[in-house]
Amino acid sequence: MFVSPPCLVTISYRLLFVALILVILPNEICGGARTPFFDLTAYSDWPQFEDYIKGVAHDNPSFVQLKQIGKSREGRPLLGLKIGKPSKDGKRKIASWLDGGNHAREWPAFHVAVYFIEKLVNGYLIDDKITKYVDTLDIYVFPILNPDGFVYSRTSTRAMIRQWRKNRAPENCTGTGVFQTDVCCVGVDLNRNYDIGFSQSSYPFNNPCSDEFQGPYPFSEPESRAVRDFIMSSEIYGRLYALVSMHTHGQLWILPYNYQKRTYPQDFKDLETLANRAAEKVYAYRETKYRVGTAADLLGTATGGATDWIKKNTPTKYVYVLELPPDMKTWFAFQVKPHWLIPIGKETWIGIEVILDQVIEETKDFKPTESTADSTADIRSPRFRQL
Ligand SMILES: *[C@@H]1O[C@H](CO)[C@@H](O)[C@H](O)[C@H]1NC(C)=O
Numbered sequence: 001m002f003v004s005p006p007c008l009v010t011i012s013y014r015l016l017f018v019a020l021i022l023v024i025l026p027n028e029i030c031g032g033a034r035t036p037f038f039d040l041t042a043y044s045d046w047p048q049f050e051d052y053i054k055g056v057a058h059d060n061p062s063f064v065q066l067k068q069i070g071k072s073r074e075g076r077p078l079l080g081l082k083i084g085k086p087s088k089d090g091k092r093k094i095a096s097w098l099d100g101g102n103h104a105r106e107w108p109a110f111h112v113a114v115y116f117i118e119k120l121v122n123g124y125l126i127d128d129k130i131t132k133y134v135d136t137l138d139i140y141v142f143p144i145l146n147p148d149g150f151v152y153s154r155t156s157t158r159a160m161i162r163q164w165r166k167n168r169a170p171e172n173c174t175g176t177g178v179f180q181t182d183v184c185c186v187g188v189d190l191n192r193n194y195d196i197g198f199s200q201s202s203y204p205f206n207n208p209c210s211d212e213f214q215g216p217y218p219f220s221e222p223e224s225r226a227v228r229d230f231i232m233s234s235e236i237y238g239r240l241y242a243l244v245s246m247h248t249h250g251q252l253w254i255l256p257y258n259y260q261k262r263t264y265p266q267d268f269k270d271l272e273t274l275a276n277r278a279a280e281k282v283y284a285y286r287e288t289k290y291r292v293g294t295a296a297d298l299l300g301t302a303t304g305g306a307t308d309w310i311k312k313n314t315p316t317k318y319v320y321v322l323e324l325p326p327d328m329k330t331w332f333a334f335q336v337k338p339h340w341l342i343p344i345g346k347e348t349w350i351g352i353e354v355i356l357d358q359v360i361e362e363t364k365d366f367k368p369t370e371s372t373a374d375s376t377a378d379i380r381s382p383r384f385r386q387l
């Protein structure tokens with residue numbers, strides 16, 4: 001069709017107008033563009049995560065800080081963000097921790113952690129609830145605690161690679177297979193490597209060729225040591241009140257402890273009650289049904305788990321593992337179709353809000369000490385234990 005000159009003029013005026021709006025209006029007014037672009041409708045690779053995490057911190061220095069807690073076996077940074085407006089009086093704030101777990105193939109969990117960052121950073125000063133979280137708490141988000149395994153799992157669609165779970169620890173040649181001994185296998189299951197229930201002789205955790213190889217000794221891996229050391233550091237020890245570690249899959253809201261059946265922390269009822277409330281809220285959104293309990297009781301024991309160790313060795317009260325959708329009916333459904341990432345992010349965030357609300361409610365009279373010395377656990381935060 002022939003386009004007359006006046007029409008062209010109109011079009012270009014419109015374009016100019018749109019361009020002006022984009023340039024002039026600051027992000028705050030547009031509502032939610034403080035973060036660099038991250039595509040949550042597809043699976044991304046490690047460099048995108050790395051750039052994104054660094055970018056969010058770089059662009060929002062007034063309330064976001066980059067955290068590198070260590071390096072992986074292959075030297076990749078273990079990256080996260082501290083999201084929290086520094087308190088006016090410089091006092092220590094209560095903290096919470098959200099992570100995307102440490103299993104290579106559990107890609108949706110890593111992406112949902114990014115969804116949480118999007119929510120917190122872009123909602124600050126726009127959404128009242130988010131603003132309250134960011135003002136009241138320091139929320140640490142670590143999307144990927146096993147970057148080497150993740151990178152490896154992205155290199156091929158062959159099941160052996162794409163379904164990789166462990167880190168990339170050098171091979172150990174004492175493995176066993178069917179009718180085979182002295183088999184060489186790579187990798188340690190970081191979620192069996194913590195010092196809880198660890199035993200040289202427990203099968204299959206002592207078999208280097210098992211997907212759940214615990215490693216030669218507790219904390220043999222730099223990735224698990226980094227988490228331990230940061231959790232025990234003066235930066236967060238004694239003020240970390242809730243920790244949620246996301247995995248896939250099964251729709252399970254997992255409570256401690258899991259290194260043994262029928263073994264529970266003293267305050268198990270509190271953890272269970274809150275988990276049930278959160279799971280109900282998640283269900284209300286689109287009927288995603290979580291089962292609540294210990295994995296040891298629901299599925300079988302798993303020794304050396306990160307959250308078990310954290311619950312046992314720190315005063316952090318609410319410690320959970322979430323096995324995100326889908327449910328257990330489908331085998332090996334670790335990687336849902338990526339168009340589910342945002343719906344799963346949304347519903348899971350609803351559960352996280354229940355937890356953060358409870359953290360704020362329970363700690364409102366808590367007066368954190370100025371700082372905590374790295375001495376023994378008991379004297380570091382006696383006040384905290386009574387909460
Ligand atoms: C290999 O694995 C076995 C079984 O856990 C362990 O005893 C041994 O120390 C490991 N070797 C190395 C070099 O890590």
Ligand SMILES: [Zn+2]
Nearest residue numbers: 103106247248
């Ligand atoms: Zn997992």
